[in-house]
Amino acid sequence: MTSPDWPLFEVFIRSRSGLEHKHVGSLHAVDARMALEHARDVYTRRLEGVSIWVARSSDIAASDPLDADAFFEPARDKVYRHPTFYAIPEEVKNL
Amino acid sequence: MYTQGLDSLGKDCLQAPSQDAAALTARFDAKVERDEKIEPKEWMPDAYRRTLVRQISQHAHSEIVGMLPEGNWITRAPTLRRKAVLIAKVQDEGGHGMYLYSAAETLGVSREELVAQLLAGTAKYSSIFNYPTLTWADIGAIGWLVDGAAIMNQIPICRCSYGPYARAMVRICREESFHQRQGFEIMMTLARGTPAQRAMAQDALNRWWWPSVMMFGPSDAESPHTAQSMRWKIKRFTNDELRQHFIDVTVPQADFLKLTVPDPELRWDEESQHYRCGAIDWSEFHRVVKGHGPCNRERLAARRRAHEEGAWVREAASAYAAKERARATASKESA
Numbered sequence: 001m002t003s004p005d006w007p008l009f010e011v012f013i014r015s016r017s018g019l020e021h022k023h024v025g026s027l028h029a030v031d032a033r034m035a036l037e038h039a040r041d042v043y044t045r046r047l048e049g050v051s052i053w054v055a056r057s058s059d060i061a062a063s064d065p066l067d068a069d070a071f072f073e074p075a076r077d078k079v080y081r082h083p084t085f086y087a088i089p090e091e092v093k094n095l
Numbered sequence: 096m097y098t099q100g101l102d103s104l105g106k107d108c109l110q111a112p113s114q115d116a117a118a119l120t121a122r123f124d125a126k127v128e129r130d131e132k133i134e135p136k137e138w139m140p141d142a143y144r145r146t147l148v149r150q151i152s153q154h155a156h157s158e159i160v161g162m163l164p165e166g167n168w169i170t171r172a173p174t175l176r177r178k179a180v181l182i183a184k185v186q187d188e189g190g191h192g193m194y195l196y197s198a199a200e201t202l203g204v205s206r207e208e209l210v211a212q213l214l215a216g217t218a219k220y221s222s223i224f225n226y227p228t229l230t231w232a233d234i235g236a237i238g239w240l241v242d243g244a245a246i247m248n249q250i251p252i253c254r255c256s257y258g259p260y261a262r263a264m265v266r267i268c269r270e271e272s273f274h275q276r277q278g279f280e281i282m283m284t285l286a287r288g289t290p291a292q293r294a295m296a297q298d299a300l301n302r303w304w305w306p307s308v309m310m311f312g313p314s315d316a317e318s319p320h321t322a323q324s325m326r327w328k329i330k331r332f333t334n335d336e337l338r339q340h341f342i343d344v345t346v347p348q349a350d351f352l353k354l355t356v357p358d359p360e361l362r363w364d365e366e367s368q369h370y371r372c373g374a375i376d377w378s379e380f381h382r383v384v385k386g387h388g389p390c391n392r393e394r395l396a397a398r399r400r401a402h403e404e405g406a407w408v409r410e411a412a413s414a415y416a417a418k419e420r421a422r423a424t425a426s427k428e429s430a
Contacts, residue, residue, distance in 0.1 A: 005413055006409075006413070008200075025194060025197055025262075025263075026197045026200075027193065027197065028206060030412045030413055030415070030416035031416045031419065031420075034412065034416075041190070042190050042193050042194075045183075045186065045187065045190060045270075046270070062136065064136065065134060065136050065137045066137070066138065
């Protein structure tokens with residue numbers, strides 16, 4: 001249960017050492033410390049993580065899905081950024 | 096589960112003044128048709144949004160109210176092991192409520208509104224939680240039957256078209272299979288126990304069977320929203336399909352326990368390869384949904400009391416956070 005003045009936090013969890021933090025959900029808390037403790041109770045009851053980040057949702061800027069086509073368009077025609085673009089004879093090894 | 100906080104940059108796309116509704120609807124329908132997920136900031140039909148808010152919040156309320164019938168037995172669990180398991184299960188349900196409220200909030204409603212609707216008695220929750228837990232065997236029956244039915248309902252929602260709801264459901268289903276197994280284990284222990292324990296298990300099955308069968312909701316003929324929900328891929332199977340599946344998998348489990356399903360008309364139909372059950376008493380279902388079940392008033396009173404008695408904790412946390420912020424500002428200014 002929350003009060004109206006409790007901001008929303010997004011929760012990111014590193015599931016194992018060596019892996020990146022991944023967004024898992026959100027929760028309300030009065031401050032970052034409470035958000036971390038609640039995130040532990042809500043999102044890691046079964047040892048799902050070794051590290052938690054929380055960030056205020058209002059501090060996250062997100063790209064607009066309606067503009068997604070135009071926004072990501074510049075990468076669309078640059079297939080030469082992928083290794084499979086280049087034809088190399090089979091007898092050449094280690095490339 | 097992205098949240099409404101992230102919508103701040105995209106508020107305009109909720110109204111979408113620049114594109115006409117027909118084009119947006121066509122784009123939305125095509126996306127659903129391709130089995131792509133709809134995410135919070137995207138345009139969606141108002142009716143889709145309303146349907147989801149209603150369904151997800153009812154689901155969240157059910158998890159929260161669902162803590163009450165089982166919480167009733169935590170202090171009286173027969174062994175320390177059973178007690179630890181029951182605490183873990185009830186805590187999971189609280190967590191599931193939190194995942195679901197977060198998912199509902201991504202659609203533009205606030206947590207306070209949703210909680211206020213529950214406490215005011217204007218929101219629905221699963222009618223099953225308005226039945227009392229009279230004996231320890233009821234804890235077994237709830238895990239086995241009620242969680243069994245809930246899982247059957249929830250697994251298809253993992254593929255729901257709305258991303259945050261589908262992701263919440265994946266987590267919930269992963270955590271819930273232990274709920275059902277621990278319930279069956281309790282029933283198994285009682286069914287193999289003394290004659291009095293067997294009788295207790297049978298009595299619990301007698302009382303929980305029909306309410307569990309009714310958990311899937313009204314029959315398809317009486318469920319006018321099913322077709323639209325299926326077109327939107329919020330729902331993947333009809334109420335009657337899920338109910339039939341539940342009966343088909345649960346009856347053999349009751350047979351294994353050597354307990355009798357309280358339905359004299361229940362029989363195996365060789366031709367269709369399904370169990371056929373007797374008529375469901377829908378008048379009972381509607382009575383309980385409308386607020387006249389054995390525990391409706393008690394459940395709401397317990398939620399209201401918890402909310403009121405917890406007010407000082409919320410106030411203290413807010414006051415503490417405000418003090419910490421003031422302190423941080425003061426130390427910055429003096430530096």
